[in-house]
Amino acid sequence: MTTAPIHPTSETSIGFGSRVHSWVISVDHKKLGMMYIGVGLLFFVIGGLEATLMRLQLLKPLNDVLTPHGFNQMFTMHGTTMVFLVGMPVLLGFGNYLIPLMIGARDMAFPRLNAFGLWLFIFGGLLLYYSFIGGDGLYGMGGAPDVGWFAYSPLTSKAFSVGHATDYWILGIMVSGFGSMTTAINFMATIVCMRCPGMTFMRMPLFVWLMFTVGILVLLALPVLTGAQVMLLFDRFLGAHFFDPQQQGSVIFWQHLFWFFGHPEVYILILPAFGMICEIIPVFSRKVIFGYPLMVAATLSIAFISLGVWVHHMFSVGLPPWLNSIFAASTFLIAVPTGMKMFNWIGTMWGGNIRFTVSMMFATGFLVMFLFGGLTGIMLAVVPFDWQLSDSYFVVGHFHYVLFGGTMLAVFSAVFYWFPKATGRLLSEPMGKWTFWMFMIGLTLTFFPMHLSGVLGMPRRVYTYQPGRGFELWNLISSSGVPFQIVGVLLLVTNIIKSLINGRVAGPDPWDAWTLEWATSSPPPSENFPKIPTCTSPRPLWDRKHPEDPDCFYE
Amino acid sequence: MSHRGALGVQNIFAGATLFLRRANQIYYSTPVSILFMKRIFTGGFLAMCFVVLPLCAPSNAHAATEICSTSAAASSPIAPNGPTILPNIFDPHGPAARMIHDLSWLVLGICAGLFLVVEGMIFYGVLFYRRKKNDQSKDEPRQVYGSNPVEIAWTIIPLLIVFVLALTTVRTIRSIELTEAPAGALKVVAIGHQWWWEYRYMDDSVPGGEVVVANELHVPINRPVWLRLESADVIHSWWVPALAGKMDVIPNHTNHTWFTAETEGLYLGQCAEYCGNQHAGMLLRVIASKPAEFDAWLQTQVAPTVNDTAVAMGRDIFQEYACSNCHTVKGVSDGQFAPDLTHLMSRQTIASGVAPLDPTTLRAWIENPQALKPGCNMPSLQLDPQELNAVTAYLLTLR
Incomplete structure (x- = not known):
């Protein structure tokens, strides 16, 4: 092991202040990507603390760790933070860092727009969190938003949400949303225009394909939320009645707008994770991805169908039977391309020579957990079953399996996989293995019992529950998973800090991988490649490493 | 040297046979693996205990702790x-x-x-396609780019399954909605x-x-x-x-x-x-x-509202203070924002089931609703103890 600095000249010769300054003014996609991920992980810790408080409150029935109002703020901020300030920025950050490297470009198509997007996201996040101080307004109540991350009207109207907490929610999300939209435009422009010679669309790494699809979804879905939020602001301040039932406004209209955004949003959060898994599983299985064209087709069909399933969040709203039936069918349909992906990953592993690094362990954990979350998702698509399960803790269990067991495990897998590329140093494997098992145990303990308390009739978003209904044991077990997850996060943070200081030097290609980002030094120089590479197949580095047997023969 | 080919159906059968043979070997050869299998079975048993048993448990297992007025005898039409x-x-x-x-x-x-x-397929991959401990060779495994028959199979089979689910779903929707x-x-x-x-x-x-x-x-x-x-x-x-x-x-x-x-x-x-x-x-x-x-x-x-002159003081307070703005007692007040109290005492609970309806709890509720149900819309009217007693006594007559 060596502890020599990676950049002896550049890193040591400038002071701390100017180094920070160089990050703040940077338009380099790599620095912006790392800042996205770093700030996202910071918000992940904050959102996790909010969840910890909630699990403390629900440890036993009629507990009084939090007031009802306090609890309602916590679940609103937890959901909003995890979706908008953790999921999206971390995934967009990976896209930012990796897309130009993977397609052999020097930077994104619009570097300044890229920086603008990052700072909008950070500013939006700060604006949302400033509500803890400023949400009171002049009314003496409020604090953080307490209307849920879905902000159903009329709970968000002036009559039921006095003070400015809801306004902070609207504006914070809107501002960071503009950041996400610029980033989506940037992704698509970069992918369409800046691929290196030889990189056709069907030679792009699957991660790039997935991020391209995410770009499309962000552009189609997020403006709908922004529009709905503008209408809500009009309702609150300009006397409009879009969502005001007393003036013949429609509160269901808000639900349609919100979920027209909200369901594609779920895929915005899971598709990049699919992309990461598509890169990581083949490399550690030492096999090419099974069925590349089918993976691309499945991705595009998921994106397409995901725009037509939103009503499955509204099955208990009392919509007509034919409408419920159509949306049940479309929801079932989306299971098919998702299943194809799952099978193709397993097909990649089968017959491989799998190296179980921490990154691969997290990727396998993703498969195991995401499968469970996907199957409970099928149950929720069965409309009559959903009339029982909707808005119960079953749903909370379901989407934590998908978003924590799915997206976040994939993100951890990606952190372990690409950390050496970004910093030049490997993360500690033994510590990583502990992190993995802590998360697996913690996730199962916390989120599996939620399905049971939901089946036993416990609704979501309740600050407390009655004794004697059979909820006690499952909530106790749920809360007992929290310490494992806290240890997991602490281990991960320690690992990152320790490895940054004296981790093992990685070299340009520590995993013997096949995509273009591993063809340059770690960390890559400021314009990525000394000379723009050329691409001959979906695995350009395989072709270079195996000239006797290149992929391009088999396209 | 890598080989290429398709993962055909016969390979899956070959894989399945291999799986059974290896599972057999593992089970009977090393004590560590036996321990592992035992753990799996124990885990399955525990999962059964935690998942299946609670669902099968008799529905009134916890009934004792639920609010259930015992003062009202079974003959009364009030109590279930x-x-x-x-x-x-x-x-x-x-x-x-x-x-x-x-x-x-x-x-x-x-x-x-x-x-x-599917979990079986994942675990099969994890167990049998992991790199051997001492494997230092640089050889790559056979590169399989895909297989049309297999990929078509795992598109069609899920489609059929969700088709069946969709049909039963629609049928049940139509019977219930x-x-x-x-x-x-x-x-x-x-x-x-x-x-x-x-x-x-x-x-x-x-x-x-x-x-x-x-x-x-x-x-x-x-x-x-x-x-x-x-x-x-x-x-x-x-x-x-x-x-x-x-x-x-x-x-x-x-x-x-x-x-x-x-x-x-x-x-x-x-x-x-x-x-x-x-x-x-x-x-x-x-x-x-x-x-x-x-x-x-x-x-x-x-039945007509009970009008007991013994509690006239309580009724007057009820009418004069803000109580009557929100609560209806037929013939006494007609507030619309809060529960109708005309026959309050025919209920078992107050505050939407949060607390049992008995004289002590009722008095505590009137004294400070925010203590029992923080954030609820009923304010504390700052009544003095005498007024509290009077109002409580009045409400207790509303049978």
Whole structure:
């Protein structure tokens, strides 16, 4: 092991202040990507603390760790933070860092727009969190938003949400949303225009394909939320009645707008994770991805169908039977391309020579957990079953399996996989293995019992529950998973800090991988490649490493 | 040197045979593996204990701790005769809930099958395609780019499965989601308020045409109940899992739901759509009793308001202070924002099921509602102890 600095000249010769300054003014996609991920992980810790408080409150029935109002703020901020300030920025950050490297470009198509997007996201996040101080307004109540991350009207109207907490929610999300939209435009422009010679669309790494699809979804879905939020602001301040039932406004209209955004949003959060898994599983299985064209087709069909399933969040709203039936069918349909992906990953592993690094362990954990979350998702698509399960803790269990067991495990897998590329140093494997098992145990303990308390009739978003209904044991077990997850996060943070200081030097290609980002030094120089590479197949580095047997023969 | 080829069906069979042979070897060769298998079986057993047993447990296992007035004798039309039926969706007591329950076992079965098969495939890959400990060779495994037959198979099979699921789903939707009241149904309007329920019996069979009660819905057994759901403020959701799936209660949008209670007893549930501060304190209670007992209860609700001169002081305070702005007591006040108190003492609970209705709790509730149900809309009127006693005594006469 060596502890020599990676950049002896550049890193040591400038002071701390100017180094920070160089990050703040940077338009380099790599620095912006790392800042996205770093700030996202910071918000992940904050959102996790909010969840910890909630699990403390629900440890036993009629507990009084939090007031009802306090609890309602916590679940609103937890959901909003995890979706908008953790999921999206971390995934967009990976896209930012990796897309130009993977397609052999020097930077994104619009570097300044890229920086603008990052700072909008950070500013939006700060604006949302400033509500803890400023949400009171002049009314003496409020604090953080307490209307849920879905902000159903009329709970968000002036009559039921006095003070400015809801306004902070609207504006914070809107501002960071503009950041996400610029980033989506940037992704698509970069992918369409800046691929290196030889990189056709069907030679792009699957991660790039997935991020391209995410770009499309962000552009189609997020403006709908922004529009709905503008209408809500009009309702609150300009006397409009879009969502005001007393003036013949429609509160269901808000639900349609919100979920027209909200369901594609779920895929915005899971598709990049699919992309990461598509890169990581083949490399550690030492096999090419099974069925590349089918993976691309499945991705595009998921994106397409995901725009037509939103009503499955509204099955208990009392919509007509034919409408419920159509949306049940479309929801079932989306299971098919998702299943194809799952099978193709397993097909990649089968017959491989799998190296179980921490990154691969997290990727396998993703498969195991995401499968469970996907199957409970099928149950929720069965409309009559959903009339029982909707808005119960079953749903909370379901989407934590998908978003924590799915997206976040994939993100951890990606952190372990690409950390050496970004910093030049490997993360500690033994510590990583502990992190993995802590998360697996913690996730199962916390989120599996939620399905049971939901089946036993416990609704979501309740600050407390009655004794004697059979909820006690499952909530106790749920809360007992929290310490494992806290240890997991602490281990991960320690690992990152320790490895940054004296981790093992990685070299340009520590995993013997096949995509273009591993063809340059770690960390890559400021314009990525000394000379723009050329691409001959979906695995350009395989072709270079195996000239006797290149992929391009088999396209 | 790498080989190329397709992962054909025969390879899958070959793989399956290999799997069985290796599993056999592992089970009988090394003690470590036996330990591993044992762990799997123990884990499965524990999972059975935690998952299956609670679901099969008798529904009234925890009934003792639920609020259930013992002072009202079984002969009184107020108290439920049967057991307390917990909100467990796998313990249906009505046709709507039972249809969902039957469908849900089919869905659970299919999903459990898929889960076992696919997790089995993952674990097979993990166990048998991992790099051997001493493997230092640089050889890459055979590169398989895909296989049309296999990929078509795992597109078609899931399609067929979800097709079956979609058909059964649509059929069950059509049997449960009715557009008009079933024949002979008892018609009740349920109105969601922040954070309590108002029920208005509006049916020809109801003496006087209308009966208004709060929080405790009395119904006869074996007769369909047609609920018209309306909201006075924000969105709520009416959910008594043993009777029917939930239906949202939405302002300016009338919904309907129906159920038939098949067993006597007290059915528990609670509001299932986040509706603000006391969403958790918006509990639901449905009391199902024999038709004769139900009729007797209806008679108590249409009886004239009790006017006991011994508690005139309490009544005066009730009228003079803000109480009467929100609460109705027929002939005394006509407030619309809070529960009708005309026959308060025919209920078992106050504060939407959060607390039992007994003199001490009632007094504490009037003294400071925020202590019992923080964030609720009822203010403390800062009554002095004497006034408190008087108002409590007055309310206790409202039978």
